[in-house]
Amino acid sequence: MSRKPLVPIEIFKKRRAKLASQFKGAALILTANPEFERNHDAGYEYRQDTNFFYMTGFEEPESVFVFRPGCKPETTLFVRKRDPLRETWDGFRFGPEGAKKEFEMDSTHEISQLSTILPDLLKEVGQVYYRLRKDAHWDQEIMKAIEENKKNEGRSGKGLLAIHDPSVVIGEARLIKSEEEKQWMRKAGEISANAHVEAMKFVRPGVNERHVQGVIYNSFYQQNSPRVGYNAIVASGANACVLHYIFNDQECKDGDLLLIDAGAEYNYYSGDITRTFPVNGKYTTAQKQVYEKVLYVQKAILKMIKPGVLFEELQNTTIDMLTNALIELKLLKGKKEDLIASKEFRKYYMHGVSHWLGMDVHDAGLYQVGGKSRALEPGMCFTVEPGLYIPADDATAPKEFRGIGIRIEDDIIVTEDGCEILTSKVPKEINEIEALMGCQAPPVR
Ligand SMILES: [Mn+2]
The missing domain is CATH 3.40.350.10 (Creatinase/prolidase N-terminal domain)
Incomplete structure (x- = not known):
């Protein structure tokens, strides 16, 4: 042997x-x-x-x-x-x-x-x-x-x-990916995306978060991924407001959203995808309102990416757009500039929109060079993952939004004139997700 x-x-x-x-x-x-x-x-x-x-x-x-x-x-x-x-x-x-x-x-x-x-x-x-x-x-x-x-x-x-x-x-x-590395990143992205699709098809009211985790891991292994890039986050309802939720042991309830952040490793390269979708296959009006804002920002940031753009510009634009959204949703009151200056937006959006991605899910490579934010170059690989998280006990938030946590995350490689999205095999448009989930099994009773 x-x-x-x-x-x-x-x-x-x-x-x-x-x-x-x-x-x-x-x-x-x-x-x-x-x-x-x-x-x-x-x-x-x-x-x-x-x-x-x-x-x-x-x-x-x-x-x-x-x-x-x-x-x-x-x-x-x-x-x-x-x-x-x-x-x-x-x-x-x-x-x-x-x-x-x-x-x-x-x-x-x-x-x-x-x-x-x-x-x-x-x-x-x-x-x-x-x-x-x-x-x-x-x-x-x-x-x-x-x-x-x-x-x-x-x-x-x-x-x-x-x-x-x-x-x-x-x-x-490690920051600039070679041709082989790009191939492996694409593969890790594809395996991860397929697993998210399997999860969407499987989820229904009454299943446990752990069971969904099993569906995702099973899909990884079936596709020849030897292991996860990081422990999967399977967070239903208000659990989604815990950014690195670890328990994955609650029942997925009718009317709640489910946030899944999971990625497979392939040849030591990691995928990193987040999707947030309704347990029963249909977004409520309130869920839709918040989801559409996050999706709008995510697509805008993906469009911005090209060589020469500064890494910090992605974050600053995300903060700007999400603060706008928070005002429109009546989660924050006041002038956008003031809410940004006072960092009040952090109550609902408290993480970076991107991190380098590669052999480590939070990959190596400097974010600043000579004290200045780094300019994007072809071959760099990172995530785009805006989110909004409204705590269940937030007395100041409109009632219908309390306990909603949404993140949408894709992986990209910077190209000569834009970016290549590695994880587009898993849907993120509301109608696409609802259509995919339409073929789900009846509720567990
Ligand atoms: Mn990530």
Whole structure:
């Protein structure tokens, strides 16, 4: 029994070649995510550290990657040794030999060799790129190697190697998506969209939020997604006003809305979709009024997107338009400019309209460069997700709006002259949603 790398290794070699100049004269050290025990002998589902996977494609825990552009060996991977007993229990391991061959590393070793070999690998470099304070175990191992390296230098005047955070360099590389990455983002968007369609077809009064979550996850797995990009939010009624609602265990009631925020992962790239639709398949007049405002803003922001537009312009326009909507709905009273200046709009709209999207659902990449908001460029990938949330106990709100929470979210890639929407397979127009839900099963009694 053996396994193959998830995606072609060429891709990781290209990424390393592209970043080589930025790590020249240094050693970039990346460490695998730890495994966590959930309950006796049973672990949490394992997912590799994003930057580690981005640079290596290697998915096993207890691994360390050392990249020294221009040195020999340039790439070194420390991995778990083969172990017939452990592999009988936990499954296949590549081991040093397999990792060298399949992941095309210059050099591989057993992870137990790290403390002996790493100090030597630091001899030829002037600095280290390593993310401190993320994992205490690796911090200790890496610091020991740096200390050991200094000892070996004797009184040469060379102090401890300086340690820099590699997150910004790798994050900036991850921000602009390559052609393969765009393909995987499209796939993640499509899988996620199909699952939302399944949920819309399934939901009816009396089903539990958990059951809807199951329908979505089942659809992800059926479409060959190995895991979610983040835990799904399935929030019926006023639960939708809790932005990161975690319980997903209430009954979906006739007359309520259901907000679902869920996305699948594909080749380590994540979708991120939110839709808000009526449990019984028909929006009430009040629900329609709020929904139409949010949808209008969402479509306006999608239209704005093109290279050169500043990231903050999307947020500022959203605040402007949603504050207008709040006045029209009689949720806020006063002049728009004053309500924005005093941040009163935050009572009903309190989050960003967009975040970078990629291998992490809230992906890496700077939002500001040189103290200024970033201008959009082709290949950037992000969400567009305005929302309005009217607390159930908001005594100042018109009664019919209390407990309504609505968010509408799509994923996009910036193109040369606009944007490509990755998640349009799931409807968001009221008539389309009602038509799709018209074929729903009768209520659960
Ligand atoms: Mn999002």
